[in-house]
Amino acid sequence: MNQSNYVPICLSLLTVPFLCGLLVVESLRRELLELGQASEEVFRGDRLPILNFPEPSSNP
Template identity: 50%
Template sequence: MSSYNSNLSETTAANLSSSRMPTEFLLSLAVGPLLLGVLATDAIFSWLQSTGISSEEVFRGERLPVLHFPDSATQE
């Protein structure tokens, strides 16, 4: 009976170590895309922020040309 228990515990220990390997391997594979996603999100946020600042400059009128409208009194 004791040999059966020792064989069972050795088999259980072997199964646990072999089941841990795929989990750690899958976790290590998932880290790369996660880091790339974080970097891509940061780049997109930076681009959107610079686009917003540029649009504020356009709407403020610094880059718009001065339009000369004719007076309505001179046309008559």
């Protein structure tokens, strides 16, 4: 077998892992975006409790 026959065989063998890798990267990207949006919702101001700080006393 000469070297010119290796190229099509290598391409056909690497196509499936490459496509699977693309699917994994896309799903990982989507999950990270959803995680970022969920964490943003946690830190919104209307969901945090109101902290009542005591007024500083004016005793000299």
